[in-house]
Amino acid sequence: MPVASAEASTSxxxxxxxxxxxxxxxxxxxxxxxxxxxxxxxxxxxxxxxxTNTELFGDTPLALPHQFHWDAWGRAWxxxxxxxxxxxxxxxxxxxxxxxxxxxxxxxxxxxxxxFFGNKAIYLLFVSGLSFPxxxxxxxxxxxxxxxxxxxxxxxxxxxxxxxxxxxxxFFLTAFFRTLPTSVGEAAMMxxxxxxxxxxxxxxxxxxxxxxxxxxxxxxxxxNQYLLPIVLLPGDAQDKWLITQGIAxxxxxxxxxxxxxxxxAALSMAIIPVLIVYIIFQRxxxxxxxxxxxx
Amino acid sequence: MRHGxxxxxxxxxxxxxxxxxxxxxxxxxxxxxxxxIQAFQISFTNSxxxxxxxxxxxxxxxxxxxxxxxxxxAVRHHVVLLLAMPLITVAIALFFSFMLNLGGxxxxxxxxxxxxxxxxxxxxxxxxxxAVAIVGVLFQAILRPDKSGVINSALHAVGxxxxxxxxxxxxxxxxxxxxxxxxxxxxxVVLFSAGMSSIPRDVFEAAALDGAGRFxxxxxxxxxxxxxxxxxxxxxxxxxxxxGFALVQVLSVDRGGPDNATxxxxxxxxxxxxxxxxxxxxxxxxxxxxxxxxxxxxxTLRVTRRERIEF
Numbered sequence: 001m002p003v004a005s006a007e008a009s010t011s012x013x014x015x016x017x018x019x020x021x022x023x024x025x026x027x028x029x030x031x032x033x034x035x036x037x038x039x040x041x042x043x044x045x046x047x048x049x050x051x052t053n054t055e056l057f058g059d060t061p062l063a064l065p066h067q068f069h070w071d072a073w074g075r076a077w078x079x080x081x082x083x084x085x086x087x088x089x090x091x092x093x094x095x096x097x098x099x100x101x102x103x104x105x106x107x108x109x110x111x112x113x114x115x116f117f118g119n120k121a122i123y124l125l126f127v128s129g130l131s132f133p134x135x136x137x138x139x140x141x142x143x144x145x146x147x148x149x150x151x152x153x154x155x156x157x158x159x160x161x162x163x164x165x166x167x168x169x170x171f172f173l174t175a176f177f178r179t180l181p182t183s184v185g186e187a188a189m190m191x192x193x194x195x196x197x198x199x200x201x202x203x204x205x206x207x208x209x210x211x212x213x214x215x216x217x218x219x220x221x222x223x224n225q226y227l228l229p230i231v232l233l234p235g236d237a238q239d240k241w242l243i244t245q246g247i248a249x250x251x252x253x254x255x256x257x258x259x260x261x262x263x264x265a266a267l268s269m270a271i272i273p274v275l276i277v278y279i280i281f282q283r284x285x286x287x288x289x290x291x292x293x294x295x
Numbered sequence: 296m297r298h299g300x301x302x303x304x305x306x307x308x309x310x311x312x313x314x315x316x317x318x319x320x321x322x323x324x325x326x327x328x329x330x331x332i333q334a335f336q337i338s339f340t341n342s343x344x345x346x347x348x349x350x351x352x353x354x355x356x357x358x359x360x361x362x363x364x365x366x367x368x369a370v371r372h373h374v375v376l377l378l379a380m381p382l383i384t385v386a387i388a389l390f391f392s393f394m395l396n397l398g399g400x401x402x403x404x405x406x407x408x409x410x411x412x413x414x415x416x417x418x419x420x421x422x423x424x425x426a427v428a429i430v431g432v433l434f435q436a437i438l439r440p441d442k443s444g445v446i447n448s449a450l451h452a453v454g455x456x457x458x459x460x461x462x463x464x465x466x467x468x469x470x471x472x473x474x475x476x477x478x479x480x481x482x483x484v485v486l487f488s489a490g491m492s493s494i495p496r497d498v499f500e501a502a503a504l505d506g507a508g509r510f511x512x513x514x515x516x517x518x519x520x521x522x523x524x525x526x527x528x529x530x531x532x533x534x535x536x537x538x539g540f541a542l543v544q545v546l547s548v549d550r551g552g553p554d555n556a557t558x559x560x561x562x563x564x565x566x567x568x569x570x571x572x573x574x575x576x577x578x579x580x581x582x583x584x585x586x587x588x589x590x591x592x593x594x595t596l597r598v599t600r601r602e603r604i605e606f
Contacts, residue, residue: 027390027394027398027409028409030390030391030394031391031394031395031409031411031415034387034391034415034419034480035414035415035418035419037477038418038419038421038422038477038481039418041433041434041437041445042421042433044437044445045433045436048436056443103318103319103322104319106315106316106318106319107315107316107319107320109315110311110312110315110316111316114308114312116309116312122316122320125323125324125328126323129323129327129328131588131589131592132327132331132585133537133538133561133581133584133585133588135540135560135561135564135565135581135584136331136334136578136581136582136584136585137327137330137331137333137334137581138564138565138568138577138581139334139337139564139568139574139577139578139581140329140330140333140334140337140574140578141326141330142568142569143333143574144325144326144329144330144333159322159326160326162322163322163323163325163326163327164326164327166319166322166323166327167323167327170319194307194311195307195308195311196311196314199315220424223426224424224425224426224427224428225426226426226427226428226540226541226544226545227540227541227561227565231565231569243426244426244428244429244541245428247428247429247432248428248431248432248544248545250432251431251432251435251545252545260436263432264436267429267432267433270426270429271425271429271433274424274425275421275424278420278421278424279417282417282420285420285424286416286420286485287489289423289482289485290482290485290486290489
């Protein structure tokens with residue numbers, strides 16, 4: 001870089017320095033305000049779980065609690081069944097994400113790497129699922145699950161989660177398997193490796209970055225589901241409920257005698273594990289959710 | 296195909312293909328495709344779910360929707376959501392992602408963000424990993440209409456009367472939009488940041504050498520080169536504008552109130568099917584929603600299509 005032009009650009013910058021600094025200062029303030037807007041409601045919820053109803057509904061809901069009692073947390077865990085709902089949710093999401101990834105990558109691998117009659121049609125059938133809103137299927141899905149005796153069961157929820165996660169999973173992983181080199185798999189086949197072994201022992205490890213991204217995408221998507229649980233796990237299957245519907249239910253049933261501190265403790269219990277997992281894996285989670293969108 | 300003529304090898308290949316495709320395909324066809332086909336079929340019937348008998352009623356369910364005030368209220372709300380929510384979210388996210396990636400100017404020949412960028416990116420994204428239903432419950436306490444609400448308490452401290460965020464019919468939908476924006480901004484900051492980091496840095500260096508300030512860098516360089524990512528973001532936000540179910544169902548008063556001031560189509564579909572057991576009408580609403588979403592996606596892709604800038 002020629003020295004003269006560098007100097008020229010520096011002096012031009014200084015000429016505008018004042019307005020840039022004002023702009024820079026204002027944008028710093030904007031960033032800080034947004035950060036507070038994000039953090040504050042979460043911190044407030046956590047603190048509110050230690051408050052009494054008088055403290056919560058007094059004139060100063062912003063004040064700190066007088067005492068830090070964990071009573072509300074115990075009540076939320078046991079009486080409001082938040083513990084049960086958390087365990088249910090972990091169970092359902094673990095099984096359905098595993099099955100989504102297994103079936104999704106099996107289908108995607110075959111569609112990406114093998115030529116056979118109907119390949120393109122099956123691929124398009126999977127991808128077309130991306131353009132339908134799930135609300136359209138709501139009524140028939142409920143009737144089907146009822147007829148199959150799967151309403152109010154975790155098996156039913158898992159099957160539906162897997163089926164509705166397949167379009168995106170197949171779409172993304174097909175594109176991903178296509179980018180992997182063909183030579184390694186072919187060499188393995190020449191050495192007498194079966195199709196199935198080639199897939200599990202050669203191709204799956206090679207596809208790890210893509211698999212990780214889509215696993216994260218599916219875990220978060222299924223963990224946060226609200227619509228499907230309230231349709232598939234109705235009120236008479238309350239011991240099968242998942243965390244989102246459990247918490248929404250406490251809040252709708254909250255009347256004048258409601259246990260508000262308990263509600264905030266329940267909320268904190270749902271938020272804090274997610275927050276910890278997010279902070280540990282934030283880089284992978286951010287890329288997992290956004291690369292999905294960019295493909 | 297090397298072994299193309301050998302039938303045992305071919306047999307093994309097709310056996311493998313069939314065994315790998317069978318389970319995913321059956322699951323998908325039974326629980327997804329078949330349900331969508333049935334939805335179109337049910338939308339022409341008077342099915343009420345309980346008895347297996349129903350009659351085909353032609354377009355009755357659809358003509359009934361034309362006279363349904365609540366249906367049109369929901370459609371109007373989607374229009375408002377579609378115009379306001381993506382615009383506000385994209386504007387805020389673009390500003391923040393520009394500051395976080397390029398706002399710090401050049402250091403050591405590299406474009407940098409303002410100090411603390413890494414921290415902001417972590418914090419801003421956090422609402423995205425919270426379930427919408429949880430966010431809804433969270434904001435109920437914050438938006439309470441009296442002094443016990445967090446925002447109203449803060450307003451009270453500076454002498455402003457309490458605002459009925461969710462109970463005022465003219466304000467409620469905008470409050471819901473505000474919460475949607477609160478949750479969405481972080482995702483788009485990260486999405487746009489990824490787009491900005493793929494712009495080669497010599498483009499910015501050359502512009503900076505020519506004396507381009509931050510405004511020029513933003514409007515003349517970053518924005519045009521980010522067009523593809525913006526388009527993706529716009530489609531995603533638009534599709535989100537046709538949803539809104541979880542937030543409205545949990546956060547609004549009387550589920551879509553006050554007086555249907557915040558109701559959305561997914562909520563009406565759910566209510567019509569599972570509260571009133573009118574599966575035919577609910578499916579007709581679903582079909583209407585499907586065509587609206589489809590029209591939006593096709594229109595967006597057509598209108599925003601332009602020459603791709605290769606770099």
